[in-house]
Amino acid sequence: MAEQSLDTLVARVVDTGNCSGCGTCALIDRGLEMRLSADGFMRPVRERPGTAPAGAARRFATACPGMTVRGQHHDGIPYHPVLGPVAGAWEASATDPEIRRRGSSGGVLTALSAWLVESGEVAQVVGAARAQDEPRRTVPVRIVSRAEALGSAGSRYAPVAVCAQEGSSDPAGATVGKPCEISALRALADHDGTTAPLLMSFFCAGTPSQHATQDLLTELGVPAAEPLSDLWYRGRGWPGRFTARTEQGRQADTSYDESWGAALGPTVQWRCKICPDGLGESSDLTAGDFWRSDERGYPLFTESDGFSALVARTERGLDVVQRAVAAGVLTVRPITADDVVAVQPSQRRRRRTLLGRLTGARAAGARIPRYSRFGLLPLGAHHARESLRTARGTFRRVRARRTPRP
Numbered sequence: 001m002a003e004q005s006l007d008t009l010v011a012r013v014v015d016t017g018n019c020s021g022c023g024t025c026a027l028i029d030r031g032l033e034m035r036l037s038a039d040g041f042m043r044p045v046r047e048r049p050g051t052a053p054a055g056a057a058r059r060f061a062t063a064c065p066g067m068t069v070r071g072q073h074h075d076g077i078p079y080h081p082v083l084g085p086v087a088g089a090w091e092a093s094a095t096d097p098e099i100r101r102r103g104s105s106g107g108v109l110t111a112l113s114a115w116l117v118e119s120g121e122v123a124q125v126v127g128a129a130r131a132q133d134e135p136r137r138t139v140p141v142r143i144v145s146r147a148e149a150l151g152s153a154g155s156r157y158a159p160v161a162v163c164a165q166e167g168s169s170d171p172a173g174a175t176v177g178k179p180c181e182i183s184a185l186r187a188l189a190d191h192d193g194t195t196a197p198l199l200m201s202f203f204c205a206g207t208p209s210q211h212a213t214q215d216l217l218t219e220l221g222v223p224a225a226e227p228l229s230d231l232w233y234r235g236r237g238w239p240g241r242f243t244a245r246t247e248q249g250r251q252a253d254t255s256y257d258e259s260w261g262a263a264l265g266p267t268v269q270w271r272c273k274i275c276p277d278g279l280g281e282s283s284d285l286t287a288g289d290f291w292r293s294d295e296r297g298y299p300l301f302t303e304s305d306g307f308s309a310l311v312a313r314t315e316r317g318l319d320v321v322q323r324a325v326a327a328g329v330l331t332v333r334p335i336t337a338d339d340v341v342a343v344q345p346s347q348r349r350r351r352r353t354l355l356g357r358l359t360g361a362r363a364a365g366a367r368i369p370r371y372s373r374f375g376l377l378p379l380g381a382h383h384a385r386e387s388l389r390t391a392r393g394t395f396r397r398v399r400a401r402r403t404p405r406p
C-alpha cells in the first residue's frame with residue numbers, strides 16, 4: 001500500500017477530533033504552524049510548502065498522540081497498574097521558598113528547571129509561560145536562567161503546543177510538557193534512534209479551550225478588550241487562585257475550585273477525555289499535586305504551603321532527583337505509588353473507565369488512536385460493571401454528537 005502523505009495523516013487526526021495540540025507535527029515539518037482553532041484549541045495548519053525530508057509521514061505516525069501512544073515498561077523498574085513505571089516516589093517541594101510559592105504545587109518542576117540550566121547540565125529547558133504581549137495567552141518558551149524558570153512557574157490551563165518550540169527534541173536539553181507532548185518526544189527519539197532530551201511531565205486532566213479563559217474573565221468583570229498586565233491560573237499559594245491584573249491596577253480573582261473545577265475543566269477537548277496517559281508515563285520524571293484529602297479520599301483545596309508528588313520513571317529520572325536532593329534543590333520524603341494514586345481520585349477513575357470509554361466511542365463510529373501496553377484490558381475487566389456503564393454513556397454521547405440534527 002502506498003505511504004499516505006503527512007498532510008493526509010494530519011488532516012485525519014484533526015478531523016476525527018483526536019488532535020491534542022501538542023505541536024509535534026510542526027516540529028517534524030516546519031511548513032506547518034500551530035494556530036488557535038475556532039473552538040479555542042491549538043491545531044496544525046499548513047502555512048508553507050513542506051520542509052520535512054522523506055519518511056516524515058512515518059515519523060509522524062509513530063509519534064503523533066492522535067494516532068498512537070505506547071505505555072512504557074523498563075527493565076528492573078516496577079510497573080504500577082494506574083501510575084505506570086515507578087523507579088521512586090516522593091512527597092517533594094522546592095527548597096527555595098520563592099520557587100515553592102510560585103509553583104503550582106511544590107514548585108518542583110521549576111526548581112529542577114532552574115538548577116539544570118544554572119548548573120549547565122542542560123543547554124535549555126523548553127516549557128510554557130504566559131505570552132509577554134498578551135497575558136491571556138500561553139506560549140512555548142526556551143528557558144536558560146533561574147529568572148526565566150520562575151517566569152514559567154505555575155500550571156496554565158490553556159492550549160499551548162510545547163513540541164513546536166525549537167529545541168524541544170534537543171538531546172542536550174530538557175523539556176517540560178503535558179503527557180501527550182512528552183510521549184510524542186519519547187516516541188520520536190525511539191523512532192529516530194536518538195537520545196531524547198530529559199523529559200519532565202506532570203499529571204494532566206486535559207487542556208481546556210482558550211475561550212474558557214476569557215469566559216471566566218468576563219464572569220469576573222474583565223471584558224475581552226481590557227488590557228492585562230498579568231494572568232495566572234494558580235500557584236503563589238497552594239492551590240492558589242486564578243488571578244488577572246489589569247493595566248489599570250485592578251485585580252480579579254477566584255478560587256481553584258471555581259476556575260479549574262467549574263469554568264475551565266469542563267471545556268477540555270475530546271482527545272483528553274480518551275487519554276490513556278494522564279500521569280506522564282513516557283517522562284523521566286513526573287510531578288503532580290500531592291493533595292491532602294478528606295476521609296473519603298477527596299482532595300481538600302484549603303490554602304497551604306505546596307507539596308508535589310514526584311515520580312521518577314527511569315534510571316535517568318531517578319539519578320536527577322537524587323542529585324537535586326543532594327544539591328539542596330529539592331526537599332523530599334519517600335512515599336509509595338499507592339500513596340500517590342490515593343490522592344488522585346479522578347485520575348484513578350479515568351484510567352479504570354478508559355476501556356469502557358474507548359469501547360463506547362468505537363461502537364458509536366468514532367475513530368480512536370491506537371494505545372498499547374497500558375494494561376487497559378485487565379483493568380477494565382476487573383471493573384466490568386463500571387466499564388459497561390461508561391461504554392453505554394459514551395456510546396450515547398458520541399452518537400448524539402455525530403447524528404446531524406434535523
Ligand SMILES: Cc1cc2nc3c(=O)[nH]c(=O)nc-3n(C[C@H](O)[C@H](O)[C@H](O)COP(=O)(O)OP(=O)(O)OC[C@H]3O[C@@H](n4cnc5c(N)ncnc54)[C@H](O)[C@@H]3O)c2cc1C
Nearest residue numbers: 103104105106107108109110127128154156204205288289
Ligand atoms: C492542563 C493541566 C492539567 C493538569 N491536571 C492535573 C491533574 O489532573 N492532577 C494533578 O495532580 N496535577 C495536574 N496538573 C499539574 C499540576 O497543576 C502541577 O503542574 C504539578 O503539581 C506540578 O507542580 P509543580 O509546582 O512542581 O510545577 P511548577 O514548578 O509550577 O512547574 C509547572 C511547569 O509546567 C509547565 N506548564 C505549565 N502549563 C503548561 C501547559 N499548559 N502545557 C505544558 N506545560 C505547562 C511550565 O513550563 C512549568 O515548567 C495539571 C497541569 C496542567 C497544565
Ligand code: SF4
Nearest residue numbers: 019020022023025064
Ligand atoms: S496530536 Fe500533535 S502531532 Fe498529532 S496532529 Fe495534533 S498537534 Fe500534530
